[in-house]
Amino acid sequence: MTAVDDVNDAPALVSLTLSFRPQATQIGPLRTLLADLCKPHVADADGLSRLLLAAHELLENIVKYSVGEVAEFHLRLEAKATGLLVRLRTKNRAAPERMADARWRLDALAAARDPIAHYDELIRESAGQRDVSGLGLARIPAESEMALFYATEQDWLILTAEGKASERVSQ
């Protein structure tokens, strides 16, 4: 695993890019690292909790579904006049069937007017589908209050979650 500063962007409070072979055992330590990096800057516990939830679901998504050896995770925390903005991004290669499923889910999410109502609907539907979760990505806008976008480059899936981590920055 390598960690480097993202030097191409404007100055940020935290900017972290990881390029690694994703494994389930890494998620807990990564959450702890992200919490340690962001906690000094995020003024409220709810904001940090939302950020970590989104990061966790994105990390699990690449652990579960990436093919190939390397995946990427990026975090950027930036102070703006309107508050503390966070951007999380993952990039991983995906099998064709997974790519199709992800596109279908993310397009439905983008089309939903109300992310919480959409999440509730998915929860009701998933209750009868015992072997499939399918809730992880929808949980991000519903519970983290972040916008979720995706892009594809051949067999690479790029997910970006963006939102306000806090109204104010810790002094």
Added chain:
Amino acid sequence: MSELHLTAVGGEGFQVTPTLVDFNLRLVFTGSGDMNATAVVHEYLKLVHEEALRIGLSQVSCDFKQLTFMNSSCFKSFVVWIDTVKNSEIRYQIAFLTNPNLPWQRRSLEALRRLAANLVTIETIA
């Protein structure tokens, strides 16, 4: 009253411990409900439902005071459990006891309450 046939489960990083008082079953969750806990939670909640029907429980309380996180797969196991109780001829109440210092809990559990508002309650414990 019948003896409880459930035992504590889990390992390093995640545990569930049951206690039966009268007809109320209390499940104390500790640690992080992540990918390593998913199968444990899924199977355990099936057993909880079987026990609830066997004993005739009136309520199951899930104490999340020491549960630091729950991923979407563990969350899904609670969705399935609640849906099972909702569609069961014999029903019991499900209470979630939350830690106010862990804000994700209220956000996540509100979604479960909306799934079955007549079965699920959320309480904050100090």
